[in-house]
Amino acid sequence: MKNKNRMKEIVFSFLTKIVIWTILIAILLLALISLFDNMDFQWLYEFSPDIYYYLRGIFYYVSHSLSFYGIVIAIWLIGTSLILFFFLRKTFTYYTELIGKSALDITNKDIKTIELPTELENLQATFNILKLDYEKIELNARDNEQRKNDLIVYLAHDLKTPLTSLIGYVSLLNEIKDMPKKQREKYLNIVLEKSYRLEDLINELFDITRFNADKIVLKKETIDLNLMLEQIIDDFYPILEENKKKVITNFQEKIILEGDSNRLARVFNNLLKNAIYYSADSKITIDLTKKNNRAFITIHNKVKNIEKDDIQKMFEKFYRLDNSRTSKTGGSGIGLAIAKEIIELHNGTIAAKLDNNSISFDVELPL
Numbered sequence: 096m097k098n099k100n101r102m103k104e105i106v107f108s109f110l111t112k113i114v115i116w117t118i119l120i121a122i123l124l125l126a127l128i129s130l131f132d133n134m135d136f137q138w139l140y141e142f143s144p145d146i147y148y149y150l151r152g153i154f155y156y157v158s159h160s161l162s163f164y165g166i167v168i169a170i171w172l173i174g175t176s177l178i179l180f181f182f183l184r185k186t187f188t189y190y191t192e193l194i195g196k197s198a199l200d201i202t203n204k205d206i207k208t209i210e211l212p213t214e215l216e217n218l219q220a221t222f223n224i225l226k227l228d229y230e231k232i233e234l235n236a237r238d239n240e241q242r243k244n245d246l247i248v249y250l251a252h253d254l255k256t257p258l259t260s261l262i263g264y265v266s267l268l269n270e271i272k273d274m275p276k277k278q279r280e281k282y283l284n285i286v287l288e289k290s291y292r293l294e295d296l297i298n299e300l301f302d303i304t305r306f307n308a309d310k311i312v313l314k315k316e317t318i319d320l321n322l323m324l325e326q327i328i329d330d331f332y333p334i335l336e337e338n339k340k341k342v343i344t345n346f347q348e349k350i351i352l353e354g355d356s357n358r359l360a361r362v363f364n365n366l367l368k369n370a371i372y373y374s375a376d377s378k379i380t381i382d383l384t385k386k387n388n389r390a391f392i393t394i395h396n397k398v399k400n401i402e403k404d405d406i407q408k409m410f411e412k413f414y415r416l417d418n419s420r421t422s423k424t425g426g427s428g429i430g431l432a433i434a435k436e437i438i439e440l441h442n443g444t445i446a447a448k449l450d451n452n453s454i455s456f457d458v459e460l461p462l
Contacts, residue, residue, distance in 0.1 A: 112182070113175060117171065190215070193211065193212075193215075194211075194215075194218070197209045197211060197218075197219075197222050198222070200222075200226070201222060201225050201226045201229055202229060206226075208223055208226075209222045209223050209226060235411075254293065254296050254297070254300075257289040257290075257292045257293040257296070258293060260285070260289045261286060261289050261290065261293065264282045264285055264286045264289070265286060267282060268282055268283070268286075313354070313355040313358060313440055313441070314355050314357075315353050315354055315355055316353070316354075316355070316356060317351060317352075317353060318351065318352055318353070318354050318356050318359065319349070319350075319351055320350040320351070320352055320383065320390060320392075321346050321349055321350060321383065323356065323359065323360060323363070324344070324346075324363060324381060324383065324392075325344070327360060327363050327364055327367060328342050328344070328367070328381075330364075331367055331368070331371065334368075334371055335371060338371055338372075339377055340371050340374060340377050340378070340379060341377060341378060341379070342367070342379045342380075342381060343378060343379070343380045343381070344380075344381050344383070345380065345381070345382045345383065346383040347383065347384050347385070348384075348385055350383060350385050350390050350462070351462070352390055352460060352461070352462045353462075354441050354460065355437075355441070358437045358440075358441075359437065359441070359460075361433070361434070361437065362434040362437050362438060362445075362458070363392070363394075363458075365430040365431065365433075365434050366394045366434065366456050366458075367379070367381075367394065368430075369430070369431075369456075370394055370396045370456075373396075373398055373401075373454075374396040374397060374398065375396075375397045375398050375399040375452065376396060376397035378396070378397075379394065379395070379396045380393075380394070380395040380396070381393070381394050381395075382395070385462070388461065388462050389459055389460065389461055389462060390459070390460045390461075390462055391457070391458070391459055392457075392458040392459075392460070393455050393456070393457050393458075394455065394456045394458075395453060395454070395455040395456075396453070396454060397452055397453055397454075398449075398452060398453065398454045399452060401449060401454060402449075403449055406447050406448070406449045406454075409431050409447050410431050410432055410434075410435045410445070410447075411432060438458060438460070441460055441461070442460075442461050443458065443459050443460040443461060444457075444458070444459045445457070445458045445459075
């Protein structure tokens with residue numbers, strides 16, 4: 096409202112100046128004409144009657160000819176142009192300062208909405224959209240930072256559990272030299288399991304600290320996608336057996352593409368790991384098809400206790416479905432965010448879909 100009133104004041108001021116200027120020109124010219132008509136210039140006549148009558152003739156001719164009015168109009172136009180110039184300069188300065196202030200207000204938390212004059216309403220809408228986006232980004236950044244700090248605290252605490260167990264069981268194995276073979280094998284299996292868990296936690300901690308610091312750089316090569324997925328499934332065989340799960344593959348044809356094999360392997364490793372840990376059924380399905388020079392990979396399984404809101408947030412940094420941080424499913428919540436970044440760097444897409452009690456991760460990659 097203040098800006099609109101300010102604009103009205105500027106326009107009114109400009110029109111007032113034009114009117115005053117026009118009236119002053121008219122008064123000045125009338126005064127000059129009257130002055131010259133009323134003055135007898137006797138001293139000039141006494142000096143030279145010829146000059147006197149000559150100048151009187153010129154004055155009469157000029158004041159009663161079109162040239163005179165042309166000169167008047169020219170003076171009026173020049174004056175008006177000068178007024179317009181200073182008005183536009185003042186208005187431009189006003190708008191420039193206003194736009195500059197409004198740009199700064201985008202990051203000002205005390206300003207709820209940015210207001211500009213009616214003629215700048217499109218710019219006002221753009222500034223308010225930018226302000227809203229900035230607030231969302233800032234809020235997400237704060238949330239991500241808080242989640243990251245919380246996860247680092249949780250991970251630091253969780254590191255103690257397997258480490259304490261490792262120290263305890265290794266101490267027993269070291270102290271009891273004549274421990275029965277069966278018991279020794281049991282303790283060694285526990286030590287191995289805790290070591291794997293400790294490795295996972297350390298990797299999660301590194302992922303969290305590196306995610307914002309390192310930019311992923313791809314090293315592309317020719318990849319046999321079928322073979323890659325089969326190798327990843329083979330690597331998960333012990334975990335599949337432990338969780339009593341099985342993977343059913345549906346590979347329609349052989350697919351070769353260009354990509355970073357290590358990065359893509361990490362993506363599918365993460366997706367299959369999630370499917371194993373969160374699946375509510377024993378069956379996990381992986382489909383691989385090709386269409387229009389693009390590869391389509393779908394990992395599908397049954398789930399429980401997952402809502403549509405969870406699907407929307409899955410690819411956010413540090414978002415975790417399981418907040419209990421159990422020994423098997425307590426991830427850092429960064430795996431899917433990294434997977435999304437890797438797939439997009441390959442000019443592909445990744446999305447999650449929830450249908451009743453089934454979830455599918457759909458990955459699309461150019462060949």
